[in-house]
Amino acid sequence: MTSPLVIKLGGRVLQSASNLERLLKTVQQLALLRPLILVHGGGDQVEALLLQLGHTSLKVDGQRITPAVQMPIVAGVLAGDVNTQLVALAQQHQLNAVGLTLAAGHSIACDIDANRGAVGIPKPNDAKLLQVLLDQNFLPILSSIGASDSGERLNVNADLAAAAVAQLMHADLILLTDVPGILDKNGDLIETILADEADALIADDTVRDGMLVKLNAAVQAARASRRSIAVAGWQDAKALTRLARGEAAGTRIRL
Template identity: 95%
Template sequence: MTSPLVIKLGGRVLQSASNLERLLTTVQQLALLRPLVLVHGGGDQVEALLLQLGHTSLKVDGQRITPAAQMPIVAGVLAGDVNSQLVALAQQHQLNAVGLTLAAGQSITCDVDANRGAVGIPKPNDATLLQVLLDKNFLPILSSIGSSDSGARLNVNADLAAAAVAQLLHADLILLTDVPGILDKNGDLIETILADQADALIADGTVRDGMLVKLNAAVQAARASRRSIAVAGWQDAKALTRLARGEAAGTRIRL
């Protein structure tokens, strides 16, 4: 079997039906090339509902602080609303989608990031369930909700979750974003970043906020899997097709 491709969805692509329609049309074509796993966040949707319900929402270095009291809301949005919408739309595109959390089949386990509340630090654990689904031509769609050893639900950054899933499956990884890839201070695409260059790009402010988390996740996945990791824009179907074929597009993070 061809090695799987893990694709992380987030940002504006999850905010409108037309965006999702456009991306899933591309995913339908990519599924003809190799087995796929989708991992998604939904931070904007979570934040909107939290504010609507009178909760404050705080991020530090691009990652959300999640009080335990907010987890029913966070899980309801990510594992419920967003995941079920993605599964339904994927099935409309003849993709045999299955909605899961990171904890399903103990695929990904989590340590608790005590500094961020009910936030999980994901670790690859057991590939059995995902491998069975891929072998049977299903499309797993995983929300970034994990659980602790004690059974508490945890909010997991979706970039880090996707990196852990890619490590678990020895898969290639594409982290989708709203821009063509990681940009320099002039707004130009950086085509290649060596893992050892990442700290310098973060230190001088070239990479910050949500992109900082993406870069760290990509470096983590590259070092664990010994594969290059891509950060690319979801709007460019041709670029995603090139990446699925192992060709250059977006930003590649390499060792």
């Protein structure tokens, strides 16, 4: 079987009907060529509901601080609203989508990040469920909700979650974002970054906040899988096709 491709979607793509339509048409075409797994976040949706319900919301270095009291809200948005919406739309495009959390089938284990509250640090664990689904031509769509060994629900950064899933499945990884890729200080696209160069980009503040997490996830996945990892903009559906074919688009993180 051709190696799988893991595609990470930000929740923001769901807020643009036209871009999501183009993206899912591309996913539909790619699914004919190789097994796919989608991993999604939903930070904007979580943020909106937290504020609506009177909660404060804080991020540090691009990752959300999640008090345990907020987990019912976070899980409801990500594993409930966003995941079911994406599954329904994927099925409209003749994709045999199945909605899951990271904890399903013990696929991704999580340690608790005590500094960030009910936040999980994901690690590959058991590929059996996802492999069975891929073998039967299903499209797994995973929300970034995990669980600890003690059964505590955990909020997991979706970029880190996607990297862990890619490692688990020995898959290629594409992280889709709101910009064309990783940008330098002048706002120009960096087409290729060696994994060992990433620290310099972080140290001089070229990369920060959400893109900092994305770059760390890409480097982690590149080193673990020995594969190049791509970061690209979700607005350009053609870029996703080019990346899936191994062609140039966005930013490639290489060893």
